[in-house]
Amino acid sequence: MNYRDYCVYDFETTSANPFRTQPVQIAAVVVHGRKLEIKKGSQFESLMKPYLTQEECDKHGVDMLEDGAVAVHGKTAEMLAEAPSTEAVWKNFTEYVKQYNFKSSNFTAPIAVGYNITNFDNPIVDRLCTKDPYNFGPIDKKGRQDVFNNIHSLDMLDFMFTMFENNKEVHSLSADNLIRGHMGYSKGRAHDAMSDVMMTAELFCKMMRMLRTLASRKNFRNAFGEQNED
């Protein structure tokens, strides 16, 4: 049924508020929709130069680079001052995602995948496409972002919740605690956007394969029919 690819992406940002934060790094990889494996040569990674002065941030209504954020991702103001502009990177990124949409319609656009993207990364994509101070597009006829598929978006955090909601060994669903801690994924370069994206993509492929196997063993036809007691 699905012939779309998945785009696993992640932002590193200046603060924790998705409606005021500024992206400082973006990374993404594309997963083959049917094979469920990372496509070769599909990595995208770039730093983005945020507004760095208090004056600029106040003018545009965005958060300054917070010390807490720097402590998490390690991208200092000095490093970011040399980075390409947010608009330039966003143009490159949208062009990159478009390459994986072979029918050039939003219906066939890659499906966004990530860890906690519903509440954090997706609103940033919306702001970059449609809201000031960014408003870089692309925008569809209904005024929504037109980078990723607008119908589906898969948040691995929700997926992990459904998997572990009754598991007493898991106390937090954060990527650090669950995937790196409980599931044993290498802690190497945690909170580097590309490293996080690769981890999420591998997790996504494994989980989707597991679901496929489960789904193929279950006959759903008339599963809720009155006669079916299974």
Added chain:
Amino acid sequence: MKIEDLDFEDAQVWDMLSEGRVKGCFQIEGYLGKTWCQRLKPRNIVELAAVISLIRPGCVSAKVNGKTMTERYADRKAGTEDVDYMHESIEDILKETYGVIVYQEQAMQIAEKMAGFSLKEADNLRKAIGKKDAKLMGEVRSNFIRGSINKGIDESKAQEVFDIIQESQRYSFNKSHAVGYAQVTYWSAWLKRHYIDKYFKFWLRNSDDKQDTDTERHQLIMAAKIDGVEVVGPSIKYPFENFTKQEGKIFFGACNVKSVGKAHLDKYLKLISEWDRPLTWLELVTIILPNINKRSVENLIKVGFFSGLGKSRSSMLHEFSCVKQLTKVELTHLCEGVDEQNNQNTLLDHIKLFAAKGVKKDGGYISSVTRQLKVEEIISRLENPGRDLSDNPAMYAKMEEKLLGCSVTSSELDACAQASHADSTCVEVSDGKKGKCTIACVVKRVMEHTTKNDETMAFIAVEDNSGELEDIVIFPDVYSQHRDTIYNESTVLITGETKNSNRKSFIVDNIFSI
């Protein structure tokens, strides 16, 4: 030489038809024509006329006495079923079709010979069957049986023959029509055999007129590969409108690419005609291409029209997208800095030099500070594309498939390292390679079928760089394990063997996703 003077004796033409290389041949170019030509192996016009009559949908699907007419004819021709003429008096009439009533004329002759019908009465028989007129049929039937008894033939035999005529004539064809068709089929096959390059070139040109241009092109390109004719994508070396033959290959025309019209090509040709030497990519992207429709340029880049200029398609697309962000005035001034002497510099170098001159008030060419920021953003995009801009065969295969109807430069297989485990190609297998074979291929068609035991099996068609292979059978035991792997456009390694049962099929015993 006139085509009407051909003597229908060219063994090479008959060999070609018998091998099923029939794409482009009148009336038999479809799947049915191909498979039944391979099985019936026509060697003369009479047999070819029979093939044309027998591949009509009714003959192929409707069973008379438990077998379709086509299968009965094939089995009798191959000697696996005894030929039965039903009655010695009609042996002469049915001899050329192995006792199968293929043509309407045969039914009329049988009525004339067995039951003494006049030609008018015999024609009534044909009409009665064709129009399924029950009243007229009853009359004709009783006349036929009465006439046969008068000629000393058993009533039961007369009834049997009439029943067979009635059943088979519902689908039978007019012989004069069939032979006429067969002649045209032979002529088209002869032209294909002796002028193969031109044949494919003109068929490809005509593919635009077909309802499904992409499928037609794809089939023609696959058939051309099998016949040793190479079809390649459009090239800047031959910027023609339509398919053309150069260097022994057939090149796509620029206008055969989706969204590229004649007006776009004319504009391009007009712009480059002002130069007396081939242009470099830098000159093209700064001077020529910004003046042509954006989508048509992007599509030409995607299908490799500008390949050979030392840049990957992805980087050309990226640079073109950056250049399109410049205003006309900025472009004009940027072009001034591009000439033959400093062609060694990159686009990035040129834009940097251009930006370094600053805004107008400082003596530069950029109109305002806002535009200067835009130019700096373009520089930033060129310096940090964020991704690998080298060529990716799988991506080009997809782009070409979308924009040309068929991938011609590379296939998705080129991106699969495991494809090297293959020991055979599709064409080798379809040419009859014996024993176990492993093929690396892209799945092109999947047809599922439910068996009597309510299990699912599949018939698939695949292709690789050598050509196409149809008639691949995956039985339920294998298919149930690999169902997720087999879908349109999946890349797989399949192992199996060609088995001769009723028809040659490649039976799969294992599948690996690659």
